[in-house]
Amino acid sequence: MKYPLAIEKLVRLLQNLPGVGRRTAERYAFNFLLEWEGEELFELSGLLSEMQSTIKQCSICSALTDSAECVFCSDSLRRRDVLCIVSSPREVFSIENTKEYRGLYHVLGGLLSPLDGRGDEVLELHKLTARLASQEIKEIVLALDSTLEGDTTSLYLKQELEAYPVTVSRLAFGLPVGSSLEYVDGGTLARAFLGRATF
Amino acid sequence: MKYPLAIEKLVRLLQNLPGVGRRTAERYAFNFLLEWEGEELFELSGLLSEMQSTIKQCSICSALTDSAECVFCSDSLRRRDVLCIVSSPREVFSIENTKEYRGLYHVLGGLLSPLDGRGDEVLELHKLTARLASQEIKEIVLALDSTLEGDTTSLYLKQELEAYPVTVSRLAFGLPVGSSLEYVDGGTLARAFLGRATF
Numbered sequence: 001m002k003y004p005l006a007i008e009k010l011v012r013l014l015q016n017l018p019g020v021g022r023r024t025a026e027r028y029a030f031n032f033l034l035e036w037e038g039e040e041l042f043e044l045s046g047l048l049s050e051m052q053s054t055i056k057q058c059s060i061c062s063a064l065t066d067s068a069e070c071v072f073c074s075d076s077l078r079r080r081d082v083l084c085i086v087s088s089p090r091e092v093f094s095i096e097n098t099k100e101y102r103g104l105y106h107v108l109g110g111l112l113s114p115l116d117g118r119g120d121e122v123l124e125l126h127k128l129t130a131r132l133a134s135q136e137i138k139e140i141v142l143a144l145d146s147t148l149e150g151d152t153t154s155l156y157l158k159q160e161l162e163a164y165p166v167t168v169s170r171l172a173f174g175l176p177v178g179s180s181l182e183y184v185d186g187g188t189l190a191r192a193f194l195g196r197a198t199f
Numbered sequence: 200m201k202y203p204l205a206i207e208k209l210v211r212l213l214q215n216l217p218g219v220g221r222r223t224a225e226r227y228a229f230n231f232l233l234e235w236e237g238e239e240l241f242e243l244s245g246l247l248s249e250m251q252s253t254i255k256q257c258s259i260c261s262a263l264t265d266s267a268e269c270v271f272c273s274d275s276l277r278r279r280d281v282l283c284i285v286s287s288p289r290e291v292f293s294i295e296n297t298k299e300y301r302g303l304y305h306v307l308g309g310l311l312s313p314l315d316g317r318g319d320e321v322l323e324l325h326k327l328t329a330r331l332a333s334q335e336i337k338e339i340v341l342a343l344d345s346t347l348e349g350d351t352t353s354l355y356l357k358q359e360l361e362a363y364p365v366t367v368s369r370l371a372f373g374l375p376v377g378s379s380l381e382y383v384d385g386g387t388l389a390r391a392f393l394g395r396a397t398f
Contacts, residue, residue: 003263003292004253004254004263004264004265005265006246006249006250006253006254006265007250007254007263009242009246010243010246010247010250013239013242013243013246014243016230016234016235016239017227017230018226018227018230019223019226026289027217027218028216028217030288030289031215031216031217032247032250033250033251033254033263034287034288034289035215036215038251040212040215041247041248041250041251042248043208043212044209044212044213044247045244045245045247045248046244046248047205047208047209047212048209048231048240048243048244048247049240049241049244049245050205051205051206051209051231051232051240052232052237052240054203054205055203055205055206055232064202064203064206064232065203066203066204066205088233089229089233090225090229090233093202
């Protein structure tokens, strides 16, 4: 039994969302149809059609912004000599939420993944080197995933950055806060041991 | 750290979906923004803004339809003397998918719930009685939830329908197909016992 065409199309499209299969997509579609106010649907519809033109990547750091320069690059109170490198615009917000960092950001176009055919062109290194040439950066913090792709990219960037007079640091490895030793995997535990600090 | 306004609005709206909290809404919002093609977003946007005017409830049975009469009411091959009563338009599709039923449907406006102040006006009984007066219905199958609200509504309808020359039946209770006795609750097991049939 097929649904009316508009519902069927909606269900198919919603399945593009991460972690959403057929059943969840159906649930969402019927929720839109039967439970949402007309106004809410119009607002959502408007946001979706306009968002890719409203929200752009900052021309300097590639963070998401709704004006020409992002709130980070244009904030005169932030330290301008530290650069935190992340691989996706969303991670800027995650780091910002920790309230531990008050420097600038630099968003790469992705992570290296030789197996998937993603070489160093995804990193858009010319943008980074342009900043290093024009701004006085003293420290670069690599805040990349601790996965094969993230580690490969960190290593690659470390080598590329050796030509510049910057300190390159990397996020610490160790126990997640609130974790039981019992459930922490061996690799993490080993890194936590290696990185132990005087208490 | 607040997101740019358009993202924040989108995240808030998406939290209206069933089972979607702040984190899932953020995940969806960034997926729309960073992973979707512009075309897909426009299509979704169009469907959402138009769907409540494209998809209507059938004037006879209240099932969802994109034309004046639904595919069920207008299908001359279906039995016209059996009526299956459900509480929401979506359930029509669930029953239809079983391929066990080839009669007509009747969708109520909801289920009775005295605790939530939903009285018999939600059932829109005049629509049902109008059908009973004009069509020659021999059997009515109550296909309502086996919850407090569903049971209350089934009982109420049974009483209301006593005045009409129709057989009223109700979906069977018993073991869900594929279930282990170990995990079946006592109430279901009791009903399955009571309803046991010669094998």
